[in-house]
Amino acid sequence: MNAALTPNAGIPPTDGDEPDDDAGHANQFVTFAVAGELFAVPMAPVQEIIRVPEVAHLPLAPRTLDGLANLRGRVLPIINLRRLFGCDEREHDDATRALVINLGQPLGFVVDRVASVVTIEPGEIEPADSIQSVVDADYLTGVIKRARADGGHDMLLVIDFARLIEGQFAHCGGGAERSSRGGAGLSGAAALAEANEDGGAGDELRLVSFSVAEQEYALDIAEVQEIVQLPERVNELPNTPSHVLGVMSLRQRLLPLVSLRTLFGLPRLAYAEQHRIVVTSLPGGLNVGLVTDSVKEVLSVPRSQAEPMPGMLAAGGGMDEFASICRLEGGKRLVSIIATDRLLRMPAIEAALDATRDAGTPLQQEAAMSADIAEDDSSTDDDTQVVIFRLGAEEFGVPIMSVQEIVRLPETLTRVPRTPAFVEGVINLRGTVLPVIDQRSRLGLPGIERNDRQRIMVYLLAGMRTGFIVDSVAEVLRIPRDHVVAAPAMSDEQSRLISRVAKLDGDKRLVMLIDPQHLLQGREMQQMHQFDNGSQAPLAQAA
Numbered sequence: 001m002n003a004a005l006t007p008n009a010g011i012p013p014t015d016g017d018e019p020d021d022d023a024g025h026a027n028q029f030v031t032f033a034v035a036g037e038l039f040a041v042p043m044a045p046v047q048e049i050i051r052v053p054e055v056a057h058l059p060l061a062p063r064t065l066d067g068l069a070n071l072r073g074r075v076l077p078i079i080n081l082r083r084l085f086g087c088d089e090r091e092h093d094d095a096t097r098a099l100v101i102n103l104g105q106p107l108g109f110v111v112d113r114v115a116s117v118v119t120i121e122p123g124e125i126e127p128a129d130s131i132q133s134v135v136d137a138d139y140l141t142g143v144i145k146r147a148r149a150d151g152g153h154d155m156l157l158v159i160d161f162a163r164l165i166e167g168q169f170a171h172c173g174g175g176a177e178r179s180s181r182g183g184a185g186l187s188g189a190a191a192l193a194e195a196n197e198d199g200g201a202g203d204e205l206r207l208v209s210f211s212v213a214e215q216e217y218a219l220d221i222a223e224v225q226e227i228v229q230l231p232e233r234v235n236e237l238p239n240t241p242s243h244v245l246g247v248m249s250l251r252q253r254l255l256p257l258v259s260l261r262t263l264f265g266l267p268r269l270a271y272a273e274q275h276r277i278v279v280t281s282l283p284g285g286l287n288v289g290l291v292t293d294s295v296k297e298v299l300s301v302p303r304s305q306a307e308p309m310p311g312m313l314a315a316g317g318g319m320d321e322f323a324s325i326c327r328l329e330g331g332k333r334l335v336s337i338i339a340t341d342r343l344l345r346m347p348a349i350e351a352a353l354d355a356t357r358d359a360g361t362p363l364q365q366e367a368a369m370s371a372d373i374a375e376d377d378s379s380t381d382d383d384t385q386v387v388i389f390r391l392g393a394e395e396f397g398v399p400i401m402s403v404q405e406i407v408r409l410p411e412t413l414t415r416v417p418r419t420p421a422f423v424e425g426v427i428n429l430r431g432t433v434l435p436v437i438d439q440r441s442r443l444g445l446p447g448i449e450r451n452d453r454q455r456i457m458v459y460l461l462a463g464m465r466t467g468f469i470v471d472s473v474a475e476v477l478r479i480p481r482d483h484v485v486a487a488p489a490m491s492d493e494q495s496r497l498i499s500r501v502a503k504l505d506g507d508k509r510l511v512m513l514i515d516p517q518h519l520l521q522g523r524e525m526q527q528m529h530q531f532d533n534g535s536q537a538p539l540a541q542a543a
Contacts, residue, residue, distance in 0.1 A: 027119050029144070031156055032099065032111040035087040039111075040118070040144055040156040041101065048100040049114055052078070052092050056394050056510040058487070059443030060494035062168050068488070069108065073507045076100065077169075077488045078108040084168065103162050105488065118156075120144055128157065139164045169490045205306055205326070206404075207299045208476075209335055210278060210292040212260045216335045217292075218299065218326070221400065223280050223340045225287060226385065227295055227476040230257075230275040240355045242268075245291060247355075248277075255279065256352040257289045269293065276475075280340050286353060288343070297455070298387075298406040299335070301326050306337065328430070383478040386502070388511060389457065389470040391440055395511045396470075397479075397502060398457070402516045404465060405429075405458040406473055409450065420527040424469065427456070434458065435531065436467040442519060459516040462525055479504070479511075487512065 028043040048071075055067030055078050066078040078098060082089050095113035100106050128140035144156040207218035208227070234246040234257060243262040247254045257277065262268055269275075277289040306324045323339035343349050386397035387406070413425025413436055422442075423435045436456055440447055448471070456467040479502045489495035500513040520528060 027121065029118050029120055029156070029158070030099065031115040031118055032097070033113050033115060034081050034111050035085060038115065038154055038156050040120075040158045041099065041161060042158075043117065045102045045161075046099055047102055047106055050098050050100060050108070052096050052098050052110055053108075056512065057392075058490060058494060058498065058512065059391075059394075059445060060497060061490035064168055065490050066110065068501065068510055068512075070503065070507050070510055071100070071106070071108075073503065074106065075485055075488065075501050075503070075510065076106055076108050077490060078110060079165070079168075080110050082110070082112075084164065101161055103165065107161075107165070109161065118144075118146070125158065169488075203303055205299075205301045205303055205337075207301060207326075207335070207337065208278065209296045209299055210276065211294050211296055212264060212292055213266050214293075216296065216333070217260070218335050218337050219278060219280055219340065220337070221298065224476065225279040225281050226478050228277050228279065228289075229273075229475065230271065230277055230291060232271055237355045241351050244352045244355055248289070250279070250287075250289075253287070255287060255289045256355065257291055258349065258352050259291045261291075261293070280343075282340055282343060282349075288349060288352060297408065298403055299328075300405050300458075301328065301335075383480055384484060384502075384513075385476065385478050386511075386513065387457070387476050388474040389455070390472045390474055391443065391445060391470060395474065395509070396498075397477075397511045397513045398459075398516050400476060402459055403457055404460055405456075407456050407458065407467075408452075409454040409456055409469060411450075418531065420524065420531055422524065423528075423531075427467070429458075429465075429467075432465070434465055434467050435528065436469060437519075439468040439470050442468070459519070461517060461520055462529070464528055466520070466528065468519065477504075484513065 029040040030043055030046050030049070031038060031040045033039070050071070053069040053071065053076075055069045057067040058065060058077075064080055064084040066080050069076045069078050080089070090112075092110075096110065097114045098108040098110050099114070100108050124146075125142040125144055128143045139160055140157050141160045142158045144158060146154045146156065206221040208221050208224045209216055209218040211217070228250070231248055234248055236246040237244060240246075243259050245257040245259050247256055249255070255277075259268055272293075274294040276292050276295045278292055278295065279287055279289050281287055305328065306326045308324050322336045323342070324337045326335040326337065327333075328335060385400045387400050387403050388395055388397050390396070407429065410427055413427060415425045419426065419435065422437060424438050424441075426433050426435050428434075434456075438447065439457075453472040454469055455473045457470055457473070458465055458467045460466075483504065484500050484502050487495070487498050487501045489499075496515070497518045498512045498514055502511040502513055503509070504511060
């Protein structure tokens with residue numbers, strides 16, 4: 001008997017990874033079509049039949065993988081069966097579906113259409129050796145011949161999906177093992193310790209710089225909790241000074257927002273997409289959001305280039321909140337460094353914090369306090385602080401402490417002799433020659449034309465500073481540890497570089513987390529060290 005599936009029909013999902021061991025499923029098969037042929041798969045491992053979801057494309061994975069989807073909080077690899085069979089591809093339509101099949105981990109297989117669920121007796125399955133198909137007979141377990149009403153027969157090819165993907169994807173289903181070994185990610189404290197061991201130089205300041213009215217300011221990177229976009233609407237508070245924009249909710253806490261423009265006596269601007277909130281931690285565990293015109297870059301600056309704020313300005317010029325000033329680019333660029341401990345003493349900041357404490361009903365305050373206690377109990381060690389950047393439509397993240405700097409991409413890169421072939425060129429970064437590599441090429445993505453949104457992210461790889469070009473840098477976020485899961489291992493290279501995925505915005509957003517230490521492999525690192533050791537003097541002249 002046939003049980004026809006409606007366009008939205010699906011097999012109800014089970015609560016766990018394993019399908020129900022139901023005797024009623026023993027002789028049942030799901031039938032489907034790909035490239036004009038009919039196939040069948042035993043029903044037991046089929047968890048669901050779904051419409052093809054939106055996917056995030058996973059770099060360095062086999063081309064048969066469409067990408068990663070989010071299925072109710074679970075990261076689901078989506079595999080294109082037409083591509084796997086070597087058939088011509090076609091656009092998805094209303095009939096296209098994905099079979100979610102459990103093969104140690106759930107995988108989604110895109111098919112042209114799902115036909116029906118049929119009950120088959122063991123005697124109806126014949127050997128598949130003599131059948132010519134788009135699928136190699138090695139991947140077939142048999143052939144089912146079903147009589148049609150018109151007197152003809154439908155021939156259903158029974159696929160062994162485990163064998164089909166065996167040679168396509170490395171370690172498929174190994175996510176749990178990686179997770180048990182700690183693959184869920186380093187905590188913020190561990191990442192910081194590792195970054196310091198890897199060469200976080202004590203003679204340098206690491207700063208996040210931002211602009212206010214075309215002037216540049218900075219905070220120590222250790223005092224920046226995250227950087228988020230200014231919402232179009234902010235909850236205003238009554239009877240507060242003009243520099244207090246209001247409050248916003250940030251992970252169950254009320255965050256006071258202070259406009260640096262009005263704080264500095266400048267006119268307020270209308271909302272703009274480039275405005276950013278720099279969330280900084282104040283002594284005593286308090287947080288405040290500083291609203292800036294835009295965030296510029298991450299800087300590593302020799303301490304020798306930071307001078308105390310001139311006493312006359314600090315004492316009488318209303319600039320007590322500034323700890324020092326950096327002179328960059330031969331003194332042409334001045335960056336004022338804000339001291340967060342001094343911010344707390346400013347009446348303007350105190351007013352913002354007081355207004356936040358008074359906001360809401362006692363019941364709301366109690367709920368916020370309970371959330372704060374819960375967060376404090378879990379400790380910030382359970383958060384991973386990452387810089388989010390984009391390559392095309394996909395988002396990637398790297399631990400913030402692994403990022404040495406983020407700088408603008410110059411109009412031209414200098415290409416010099418003896419540079420490894422994969423190096424796009426070099427730039428002169430404050431007297432040091434920095435090799436620059438296109439991140440797209442490292443991940444096997446097509447190149448794009450240079451534009452002013454691109455940035456160079458600088459990492460310290462095996463003691464050598466190296467820059468990677470990305471399409472844009474989006475934000476800095478703190479990601480709770482329970483939002484990070486092991487990424488499906490679809491290839492050896494991918495599993496080394498991208499072993500974790502973060503699920504954000506209510507599981508609607510997937511961010512692939514990169515381990516920068518695996519951006520270059522063994523032979524490439526040797527070439528880079530040879531380049532660094534033997535070419536600095538002539539390259540410095542060329543740059």
